[in-house]
Amino acid sequence: MNSIISLKNVSKRFGNKQALDHVNLEIPSGIVFALLGENGAGKTTMIRILTGTLKPDSGHAEVLGMHCLKESEDIRKKTGYVSDAPAMYDWMTAEEIGWFTSAFYDDLFPGRYVEALGAFDISPGVKIKHMSKGQRAKVALALATSHDPSLLILDEPTSGLDPMVRRQFLESMVDRAALGHTVLLSSHQISEVERVADWIGILHEGELKLVKPLQALRDSTQVITATLDHSDATVVLPRGDVLTESKNGRQLRWIVTDLADDWRQDYDENAGVVRVDQATPTLEEIFVAVCDPHASRPKSQPPEAKPSGEVAYS
Secondary structure, X not given: OOEEEEEEEEEEEEOOEEEEEEEEEEEEOOOEEEEEOOOOOOHHHHHHHHOOOOOOOEEEEEEXXXXXXXXXXXXXXXXXXXXXXXXXXXXXXXXXXXHHHHOOOOOOHHHHHHHHHHHOOOXXXXXXXXXXXXXXXXXXXXXXXXXXXXXXXXXXXXXOOOHHHHHHHHHHHHHHHHOOOEEEEEEOOHHHHHHHOOEEEEEXXXXXXXXXXXXXXXHHEEEEEEEEOOOOOOOOOOOOEEEEEEEEOOEEEEEEEOOOOOHHHHHOOOOOEEEEEEEOOOHHHHHHHHHOOOOOOOXXXXXXXOOOOOOOOO
16 A cells, blocks of 8 residues: 555653554545544644654654655645644735745745635735634635645644535545545544545544544444343344444444344344344444443454454454
8 A cells, every 4th residue: 555644653642641652554645534533632643743843752654755753844845734723924915925835835836826715715915814714724725735735634624614614625625635635634523524534543542443444434334223122131242343332221222343244143033132223323423432431342252253354443
C-alpha cells in the first residue's frame, strides 16, 4: 500500500496524560480518512506530530514519504492545513492575505486562490475582521488548497459553522479525493463524517481502536436483537466479536463484528428466544460501542474460535 501518512509505534505523553499510546497507522492515497474521537482523545496531538510542530516521545512518523521532524518544511509545502479557529491577519482583506501567502508557493497559487474565493462566494475586498466565522473558514480553506496539496489536513474544520457552510466544506473534501488527493479529517461530528469518509479511524484516550474502510466496517458489523420468551432466559452470545451488550425487558441487543455466517442456528425454538433480528448499525452506534467506558462488554468466544478479521477491536 502506498501510504501518504505512516505512523509506527508513535507515543506522546504530557505529564500524567498519555496523549498517544503506541499508535500505528497507514493512510493510503486518494481517500477521505476520518479520524474520530472525543475531545481530548489525542487527535490534535497526532496532527501536530504529522505537521512537524510536535516531537513524539517514541516511534516514527512520515508524511508523503518524508520524516515529520527532519523534513517538516518540505512536508508543509506539499500539504494544506485548516484548524477549527484559523489564525489570519484580521486587518488584511481576502485578496491581500492571498497575495501574502502566495510568496510561499508557485506562480499558479494566485489564480487558483481567486477561483477558490469565487467558488465560495467570498468578496476579495472584504477585510478578514469583518467576515463571519463561516466566511473566515472558507478563506482558510482557499488558502490551504490553492497550492494544490497532495494532502489536506482538517482539524475540526466545521466546528461552529452553519449547516450550509459545513455541507460546502464536506463536498469539497469529496471533490479533492476524486482528483486523487488525500484528506485527513479530524472530527467528532460523526453524522457528517459518515457522508463523506472512505476510511474511518477511531481514537480513544490515546489508543487507535479501529482503522478500516467505512464500507468494510459496515459490512462486518451487525446489530443483533433477541426477544426472549421470558426476561430471565439465558442465551448464548452471537458467535463473533461482541462489542457491547444491552438489555431492556425481554430484549437483548448486541453489536457484533465478524459475525459467523450460520449464527442464526444458535437461536432456534429451544434457545429461549422468540425472535431474533439483524440490522446494520450507524457509524455513531459503532463509535459508542468501541469507546463508551460504561458499555457492557461481555466476553466472547476464545480468540482461536473467532474468524480472523482485517482489523481487531481492542
